Amino acid sequence: MKVYKYGANVDTDVIIPARHLNDPSPAALASHCMEDIDADFASTVEEGDIIVAGPNFGCGSSREHAPLAIKSCGVKCVIAPSFARIFYRNAINIGFPIVECPQAAEEIQAGDQVEVDFSSGTITDVTTGKTYKAAPFPEFIDGIIQSGGLLNSLKERGVAK
Amino acid sequence: MGMTMTQKILAKAAGLDKVEPGQLIEARLDLVLGNDITTPVAITEFEKAGFTQVFDKDKIAIVLDHYTPCKDIKSAQLCKQAREFAHKHQITNFFDVGQMGVEHALLPEKGLCAPGEVIIGADSHTCTYGALGAFSTGVGSTDMAAGMATGLLWFKVPSAIKVTLKGKLQPHVSGKDVILHLIGEIGVDGALYQSLEFAGEGVASLSMDDRFTISNMAIEAGGKNGIFPVDEKTMEYINGRVSRPCEAFSADPDAVYDREVVIDLDKLEPTVALPHLPENTKTVSEVAGTPINQVVIGSCTNGRIGDLRIAAAIMKGKKVAGNVRCVVIPATQEITLQAMKEGLIQTFIEAGAAVSTPTCGPCLGGHMGVMAEGERTVSTTNRNFVGRMGHTTSEIILASPAVAAASAIAGCVADPRAV
Numbered sequence: 001m002k003v004y005k006y007g008a009n010v011d012t013d014v015i016i017p018a019r020h021l022n023d024p025s026p027a028a029l030a031s032h033c034m035e036d037i038d039a040d041f042a043s044t045v046e047e048g049d050i051i052v053a054g055p056n057f058g059c060g061s062s063r064e065h066a067p068l069a070i071k072s073c074g075v076k077c078v079i080a081p082s083f084a085r086i087f088y089r090n091a092i093n094i095g096f097p098i099v100e101c102p103q104a105a106e107e108i109q110a111g112d113q114v115e116v117d118f119s120s121g122t123i124t125d126v127t128t129g130k131t132y133k134a135a136p137f138p139e140f141i142d143g144i145i146q147s148g149g150l151l152n153s154l155k156e157r158g159v160a161k
Numbered sequence: 162m163g164m165t166m167t168q169k170i171l172a173k174a175a176g177l178d179k180v181e182p183g184q185l186i187e188a189r190l191d192l193v194l195g196n197d198i199t200t201p202v203a204i205t206e207f208e209k210a211g212f213t214q215v216f217d218k219d220k221i222a223i224v225l226d227h228y229t230p231c232k233d234i235k236s237a238q239l240c241k242q243a244r245e246f247a248h249k250h251q252i253t254n255f256f257d258v259g260q261m262g263v264e265h266a267l268l269p270e271k272g273l274c275a276p277g278e279v280i281i282g283a284d285s286h287t288c289t290y291g292a293l294g295a296f297s298t299g300v301g302s303t304d305m306a307a308g309m310a311t312g313l314l315w316f317k318v319p320s321a322i323k324v325t326l327k328g329k330l331q332p333h334v335s336g337k338d339v340i341l342h343l344i345g346e347i348g349v350d351g352a353l354y355q356s357l358e359f360a361g362e363g364v365a366s367l368s369m370d371d372r373f374t375i376s377n378m379a380i381e382a383g384g385k386n387g388i389f390p391v392d393e394k395t396m397e398y399i400n401g402r403v404s405r406p407c408e409a410f411s412a413d414p415d416a417v418y419d420r421e422v423v424i425d426l427d428k429l430e431p432t433v434a435l436p437h438l439p440e441n442t443k444t445v446s447e448v449a450g451t452p453i454n455q456v457v458i459g460s461c462t463n464g465r466i467g468d469l470r471i472a473a474a475i476m477k478g479k480k481v482a483g484n485v486r487c488v489v490i491p492a493t494q495e496i497t498l499q500a501m502k503e504g505l506i507q508t509f510i511e512a513g514a515a516v517s518t519p520t521c522g523p524c525l526g527g528h529m530g531v532m533a534e535g536e537r538t539v540s541t542t543n544r545n546f547v548g549r550m551g552h553t554t555s556e557i558i559l560a561s562p563a564v565a566a567a568s569a570i571a572g573c574v575a576d577p578r579a580v
Binding site for chain 1: 185198199201202205206207209210211212228232233235236238239282283284285287299300301302303304306307310311313315349350353354380383385438525526527544546547548549553
C-alpha cells in the first residue's frame with residue numbers, strides 16, 4: 001500500500017486527459033490515469049496503493065471518468081486537505097473513498113506504506129509510525145458510501161422506477 | 162439570520178422554510194443535462210441500477226456537443242448510445258448535430274433555464290445559468306443518472322461569497338475580464354464549496370452575454386454556482402423564450418456572507434490567465450508581445466453573438482497574422498445565423514479565420530484546433546490546464562474575445578486598446 005504523492009490543484013484533465021474520454025471503459029481509463037503528470041503511474045500502481053495530494057484535488061471538469069480511472073487502477077483512496085466539489089460528490093456517488101486530512105496530506109511522503117481504517121477515520125503511516133485522524137463523513141453521505149454508491153442507495157429507498 | 166439567493170432557491174426546492182450552510186438537503190430538479198461524454202456513463206449506470214423510466218421526459222436535456230460532429234469512431238459510438246437512449250425515453254430536449262450548439266449557450270437560448278429553477282448538468286460549466294438567477298451546478302454522471310430517474314438530488318447548502326460590482330466597464334473590457342480578475346484575486350479554490358453571489362450597482366450595466374460568461378467560470382474559482390440578481394435585462398432575455406411561470410428570488414437584506422469581494426469595473430483592465438491555471442492572471446499590457454501560434458474564439462464561455470460582434474469589430478478589414486491560425490466557433494446555430502445576417506462570418510473569413518459549426522472541440526483538446534508540442538494558443542475558453550488543448554508542452558492563455566481578436570491580428574498577445 002505505497003503512496004503516490006502529488007501537489008496542489010491536481011485537475012481532472014491530468015487525472016484522465018480528455019483525449020481518452022471517448023472510451024469510458026474502466027480498463028481504458030485506468031491505462032491512461034495520471035499520464036500527463038506521472039507517466040509511470042499507470043504501469044507501476046498496484047491494488048491497494050494510495051494517492052496523497054495537495055488542496056483542491058480533482059478541480060476542473062465534472063468528468064466522473066476521473067475518480068473512475070483512479071478507482072479502476074486499484075487505488076484504495078485519495079487523501080488530501082480538500083477536494084474540488086464535483087470530484088468530491090462523484091467519488092462518494094461511485095462509492096470511492098476520499099479522505100480530507102490536511103496534516104496527513106502534508107506529512108505523508110511518496111513511497112511511505114500507509115494504512116487507512118475508514119470506520120474510525122484513522123490513517124497510519126507505517127513507515128514513520130505516525131497516525132492521523134480524519135473527520136468522519138456526515139451520516140447521510142456515509143449512508144451512500146455504505147450502500148456502495150448513490151444509485152444503490154436510491155434503490156434501497158425505492159424512490160425510482 | 163437571512164438567506165442568500167442560492168439558499169432561498171434551494172430551500173424552496175427542498176420544501177423547507179429555511180436552510181443553513183452545510184445542511185444536506187434533497188432538492189427537486191427542474192432540469193437535468195448531459196452531453197456526449199457524460200451522458201453515456203450516466204446511461205450505463207442508469208441501466209446497471211435497473212432503472213427503466215425517466216422521471217420526466219420534458220425535464221431532461223441531452224446535447225451532443227463535445228466531440229461532434231463526431232471526430233472518431235469511439236466518439237460516434239458514444240453519440241449512438243446517447244441518441245438511442247434519447248429516442249427510447251422520448252427525451253423532448255435532445256439536440257443532435259444540426260440542432261445542437263454548445264450546451265450552455267444553447268439551453269438558455271431555447272428557454273430551458275429560467276430564474277429560480279434548480280438545474281443540474283453533468284458538465285462543470287452548468288453553473289452558467291446562474292446568470293439568469295437560477296441555481297445551477299455541475300455534477301457527475303451518476304448524479305445525472307439519479308436525477309433522470311428521480312428528479313431529485315442531494316446537495317450541501319453552500320455558504321457564500323458576495324461579489325459586489327461597482328461602476329461600469331470601459332471600452333474593450335468585458336465579462337471575461339471580470340471573471341478572470343476575480344479568479345486571480347481569490348484563486349482556483351477561493352470559492353470551494355461556496356456560492357458566488359454577484360451584486361451591486363455594476364450588475365445593471367452588464368449585458369446578459371457578460372453575465373453568462375461570468376457565471377460560466379464560477380467553477381474555475383471552485384464555486385458551486387455563480388448567481389446574478391434578476392433584473393430588467395434578465396426578463397427581457399427570457400421574454401419570448403420562457404413561457405412557464407418562474408420566480409425571481411432575491412437575497413434577504415440580512416443574508417450572511419463568508420466574505421465580500423469588491424470589483425471596481427471602471428478600473429478593470431483587459432485581463433488574461435497564463436498557463437497552467439486560471440488564477441495566473443495578468444493585465445494584457447503586462448504580457449503583450451508574447452508569441453502565439455493559434456487563436457480560438459468560441460466555447461460555452463465566449464461563443465455568443467456579443468462575443469462575435471466584439472471580435473469582428475476588431476478584425477474587420479484586417480488580416481490574421483501569417484504565423485497564427487485563427488478558429489472562430491459560434492456556439493449555436495442561431496448565433497451562426499445571426500452572425501451571418503450581420504456580416505460577421507464574412508468578416509472572419511475575409512480576415513483569414515476558419516469558421517466552424519458549433520462544437521466544444523478545441524476547448525478540451527478534442528478536435529478543431531488541437532495543439533502540437535510547444536505551441537501556444539490565446540483562447541476565449543475557460544481552462545488552461547496542462548495538456549488541456551493538446552500536447553502536454555502546449556500552452557493556453559485565457560482571454561476575452563477582444564484580446565483574442567487583437568492577438569490574431571497582431572500575431573502575438575495584444576492589447577485590443579492598441580490595435
